[in-house]
Amino acid sequence: MSTSKGAISQFIEKYYLHFNAAAVVDAAKGYEAQLNKGSKMLVSLAGAMSTAELGKIFAEMIRQDKVQIISCTGANLEEDIMNLVAHSHYERVPHYRDLTPQDEWDLLERGMNRVTDTCIPEEEAFRRIQKHIVKLWKEAEAKGERYLPHEYMYKLLLSGVMEEHYEIDLKDSWMYAAAEKNLPIICPGWEDSTMGNIFASYVLKGELKASTMKSGIEYMTFLAEWYTENSKNGIGFFQIGGGIAGDFPICVVPMLYQDMERPETPFWSYFCQISDSTTSFGSYSGAVPNEKITWGKLDIDTPKFIIESDATIVAPLIFAYLLDM
Template identity: 70%
Template sequence: MSRGAVSQFIKHHFRHFNAAALVDAAEGYKRHLDNGGAMMITLAGAMSTAELGISLAEMIRRDKVQAISCTGANLEEDLFNLVAHDHYERVPHWRDLTPQDEQALLERHMNRVTDTCIPEMEAMRRLEGALIDEWTAADQAGERYFPHEFLYRVIRSGKLEPYYQIDPKDSWVVAAAEKNLPVFVPGWEDSTTGNMYAGHCLAGEIKNVHTVRGGIEYMMVLADWYVETSKQHSIGFFQIGGGIAGDFPICVVPMLHQDMRRPDIPVWGYFCQISDSTTSYGSYSGAVPNEKITWGKLAVDTPKYIIESDASIVAPLVFAIVLDC
């Protein structure tokens, strides 16, 4: 396939409705970077289990992403896939499963995410083994790190390499670790590894529960990153899905303005959301971008896009245009 063939196909065929919005948003993303901007990508849903890392890792390597905010699930599930891919099972007929079928999956320790089952022993417990070594070592040394920093340490240690079952170039967390990319993981406690950590704290194996740094500290570090980065770059916001992965970081601007009394800090310079959530009573995930103007997150003239579609289809296509694939 010739360079740019995917982009050319999309631009020729995607002319109206959400297809046109996809092209507009991708071209806006490129303009933002070409004008010296930086970009944050936020990951909600189960994008890592959808293997978004295949395209997102290349975005990171080619400096099309300067920061990521994600759920704890997306952080860990990228590495679950890295070390246990061959043990995953796909269930194309997932809509037809009975409660008894689901119980049978449970008894086999297969955790279902729509049409994909994550194997507990090969994925979750394998990563836990490497993480508990890092958690306890830090705890005993009186050191504290963020959730993503612990995973960076695991990757750099090489402990997981014997278990790699995909090419590590298709892991976005590996790419992020190589770049030492800023990553923010609000609500990490609501994840499998967060639950594991709580269990080890309850068991007394980890003495200081604060060995893993949490959400308030993440916001403080995010604020520092935003202030420093915005001195030289307009910062864009590319949101995949809704939820805390997007809600948490976008609030850093009104926090700086209102709580830190820093009206000089610029608002986000680009905004795009991919979501299939519809606007309804009180739905934030389905809210149109203009609503964010009232919260001091976006300006009247901020380029704003919303693509109402399945992110597992749309995001790789946007990335293809940004990467000139």
């Protein structure tokens, strides 16, 4: 057991000895080994990890350079900022399993959009951000400028225009930590998010051009260039959940060496996924790491870990280990 680690790390090393528990420790040590040898790490965020307030610990991972690039859904991109500006208006619904359709309708009429046990307040969260982000979109278009979705969010955060609305400590916002470092973010399928829907509505109304927002193809080409420039000592892949946040960026490797015909492209140097998806259902999210060998994403010797558990429980433990907590 490492004596340089904190109480949480020592606890999991002592008691997490078998099955999924052992995989947590093995994956954490593998992640740490990657960083120690100079490899970079991509972390992908699926689901509602921002609404789960992963930012409380993930922001510190960013500040301490434990992650060099992020892939996330549009929901995670915006929901961290929503929590930043509207936290006191959120409502927890611990008994969400008991809600009737009428209960759910009553939440809708109150503007409370539910994510499992947490309701996001539409007026204080969505609309508060909308007022400022639309202004940035229109200003960019007027200048003939185009940006990626996360770049607009970075501009919004760094401008300080929403500071009066901040309701949590800034150190608990992973998006603010990422903006301060101008950390690369990949946000595939951003259109499938509240802000993406709002942007589309302005395009439909003729108030914005679709081209003012850079596309998913431009995210992929950016990632291809970033991967090529940063893979000398390897790049690891730490996947929280499944879906497009993981499936999109992992494909950059076979794209580079198969479609771009660059045989020197290295495979991902580490892979871990926290997931409860079931392989036998045919889901990509549930595919075991070895299946990725057949797609040219991982090598035979790539350290591979899969933790079949709840990411809201497991990810903070692994991050705590990496932060010596």
